[in-house]
Amino acid sequence: MLNQVVIVGRLVKDPELRETESGKKVTHITLAVPRSYKNIDGEYDTDFVDCTLWIGVAENTAEYCHKGDLLGVKGRLQTSKYEKDGETRYKTEVIAEKVTFLTTKRADS
Secondary structure, three states, X not given: OOOOEEEEEEEOOOOOOEEOOOOOEEEEEEEEEEEEEEOOXXXXXXXXXXXXXXXXHHHHHHHHOOOOOEEEEEEEEEEXXXXXXXXXXXXXXXXXXXXXXXXXXXXXX
């Protein structure tokens, strides 16, 4: 079996590093990933993909990345189930194994 995903997109907001009760560092990010084809209205739709980053990957991303930066994420899909208002809901997200910073900084910044 194989559960692997690679996505490239832009950060929707600045990453915020948190620490779990057990002391592990974690950050949750959302990447805006435009589709490669136009919809019926002639526009490109965008998917918003939630990703969870742990420990060193989380620390580096929170330190060096900002809203709008282009990132490549390699990881696995994970679906969790929870109850809200008496309804069972599901959330699918990417658990990142590797993050590649693809934005180049301008010389004047």
